[in-house]
Amino acid sequence: MGITNKETRTNIGEVAEGIWRINTPVAIDENTAFSFNQYLIEAQAPLLFHTGPRQLFPVVQEAVEQIMPCSQLRYVGFCHMEADECGSLNEWLACAPDAVPLCSAVGAMTSIGDIACRAPTVLAEGEVIDLGGREVQWFDAPHVPHGWDNGFLFERVTRTLFCGDLFTQPGEGREVVTEGDILGPSEAFRQVMDYYAHGPETGPTLGRLAASKPRILACMHGSAWHGDGERLLGDLARALGA
Structure with missing residues (x-):
């Protein structure tokens, strides 16, 4: 659908049938661009995955309204507690009175059960x-x-994996969906500021994700990716192991 806010250049585009990426490019410094993505799943009970930072709420809300009234949302999900993941959670719950947060049991116990204005679905x-x-x-x-x-979160009909900070790419993420290389740019970006915990379960966890055989990787930063997700997640595991 293109640009939804000319000032911020927030834009919206479909990554799979009924799944929309909302993208806002930002400048880290004069030489480095970045982007924040949220994903809207159209369904009888619509779901927004990632809220974006609280400061971006008005432009993300504006983009969602291009597809459906925000009041129709039923779920607001995210990977973990961080401003770009759930910074505007309560703003979304305020404009969608029937919506509830979706999070892990640990997320509910450590943060969301306290800070959200509505009890989460665990x-x-x-x-x-x-x-x-x-x-x-x-x-x-x-x-x-x-x-x-x-x-x-994995959408099983379209085989879309909402993969959060995995495959974080620098730049504005101008392509809504790419079939090009995202592992190389994301690994180069990680070398500058390594945001991985590198725990003992990293490899097995990526293996479980790969076994779902995703066809779309819906990244939170940069372009979404279409292709053999099982292979690419395996490549990521090998790169991290190296």
Whole structure:
């Protein structure tokens, strides 16, 4: 659909049928660009994954309204407690009176159960929620890449993995979906500021994600990716092991 806010250049585009990426480019410094992405799943019970930082709430809300009224949201999900993941959670809950947060059991226990203005729905490892036309499955992933409370959501109909900070790419993320190399740029970016915990379960966790055989990797920073997700997650595991 293109630009939804000319000032911030926030834009929206479809990464799979009924799954929309909302992208806002930002400048880290005069030489480095970055981007924040949120994903809207259209369904009978619509879900927003990642809220974006609180300061971006007005432009993300504006973009969502291009697809559906924000009041129709039923779930607001995210990987872990961090401003770009859930900084505007309460703002979304205020504009969507029937929506509830979705998070891991650790996330509910350590933060969301206290800071959210509405009690969260806690997702167990492997649990599936039927959104009506879409099904999402939760994968616990503590410390991968970081955060004790971390986990990932997988949409089973379109085989879209909402992979959070995995494959974080620098730049504005101008391509909504790419089939090009995202591992190389993301690994180069990680070398500058390594945000991985490198825990003993990193390899096995990436293996569980790969076994879901995703076709779309919906990254929080940069372009989404289309292709053999099982292979690319294996490549990431090998790169981290090296």
